[in-house]
Amino acid sequence: MQIGVPKEIKNNESRVGMTPAGVFELIKNNHTVYVQKDAGFGSGFFDEDYKDVGATVLDTIEEVYAAADMIVKVKEPIAEEYPLIKSHHVVFTYFHFASSEVLTKAMLKSEAVCIAYETVEDKDGSLPLLTPMSEVAGRMAIQQGAKYLEKPIKGRGVLLGGVPGVPPGKVLVLGAGIVGIQAAKMAAGLGAHVTIMDINMKQLRYVNDVMPSHVVTEFSSEYNIRKRIKDHDLIIGGVLVKGAKAPKLITRDMLKDMRPGTVLVDVAVDQGGCIETTKATTHEDPTFIIDDVVHYCVANMPGAVPYTSTLALTNVTLPYVLRLANEGWENACAKDETLAKGLNVVKGKIVYEEIAEAFNWSVDAM
Known part of the structure; x- marks a missing residue:
């Protein structure tokens, strides 16, 4: 194949879809990269x-798309790439279709096969291709949140760890999945x-068992969220509904109950965000302020640490890339239920229910 x-062309996206080690494995299996x-x-x-591992390096993105049957990326295609994607292409990347009707319509029009990393799902319900980036984003959420709590960046001026004689800062984490646990x-x-x-x-219960005593758990409800946001310095939104838009757990009116300089980090921004006032930002211009509350809503957080992120991503995507290349997408998905869950848009049809629901469209059966 x-x-x-x-090359990724989304703003400040420095990751790449495949490391040289990954390319080496593909070429060893008699594929051209x-x-x-x-x-x-x-x-x-x-x-x-x-x-050095046998890849052919081409000058332009147009040449790469024209030469390839399968495209391996990191982030969803943006407008400049839409015309390059043709009906013979299999595109394997993060898509997050539910957050973009424009992208969804463009991929339907292309009649390509779109396999989304974020919906490849194991039998136990885990998301093996989303997990490493969720781990990176969860850890980065605290790193970035701690920085934006500094007063020169309009934060509350709180040091998260405190010092002797001064209480530590308070962090509220919404969601106890991969992102939430890593953030905590x-x-x-x-x-x-x-x-x-x-x-x-x-x-x-799992979090309660594995975390130290200064990490406390609480059942999530609007009442409890409204109570906690009043005295927490940093709030992390780490809620995920597979393939669908994130629920809005923090609404616009809640901002008035937060102290000036509170920092919100919405890691769910790729899926529309779990904070009502979320709008996607970039590493170039990462924050905005509403009602004296700092919002950090970068849509590709792991792109800030691309060396770590690219290695972590290729570790998990490579086996699936090899399967698709060796067997073709139809045979590979027929044999592997986990990979088949990644099928989102196929030859002009939506085949993943949550995407259709996001736009009130119908799902076409395979």
């Missing part, structure tokens, strides 16, 4: 690294007082 790895010039540069991988772990490591909320009692 002809496999293309284009086309990598766009400087595609890996932001992640610390150079054109010579790809050439990082905040606890800094010495902050952490409250983590979820509606899944089994998950809260």
Whole structure:
């Protein structure tokens, strides 16, 4: 199979869809890999690294799309890429269709096969291709939140860990999934007082068992959220509904109950955000302020640490890329129920129910 790895062109996205080690495995399996010039540069991988393992480096993104049958990316295609995606393409990347009707319509029009990393689902309900980026984003949420709590950036001026004689900062984490647990772990490591909320009692029991005593659990309800936001310094939105828009747990009117300089980090921004006032931002301009509350809503948080993120992503995507390349998408998905869950848009049809529900459209059966 002809496999293309284009350079990501989303604002400040420095990750790349495949490391040289991943390309090596594909070429070892008798596939041809086309990598766009400087595609890996932001992640610390150079054109010579790809050439050394047998890849062909092409100058332009147009050449990569034209040469490839399967495109392996990191982020969803943006408007400049829409015309490059054709009906013979299999595109394997993060799509987050439910948050963008424009993207969904463009991919339907292309009649390509769109397989979304974020909906590839194991039998136990886990999301193996989303997990590593959720781990990165959860940890980064605290790193970024701690920075934006500083007064020069309009935060409350709170040091999360406190100092002797001064209480630590308070962190509220909404969602006890991968993002929430990683955020709680990082905040606890800094010495902050952490409250983590979820509606899944089994998950809260797990958190209670594994976290230190200054991480407390609480059942998530509007009443409890409204109570906690009044005295917490940093609030992390880490709620995920697979393939669907995130629920709005913090509404516009709640901002008035927060103290000036409170920081909100909405990790769910890719799925529309779990904070009503969320709007996607970039690493170039990451924050905005509403009612004296700082919002950090960067839609590709792991892109700020591309070396770590690219390695972590290729570790989990490579087996699926190999399966798709070796067997073709139809056979690979027929044999692997986990991979089949990644099918979102196929030949002009939506085949993933939650996407259709997001736009009140009908689902076409396979």
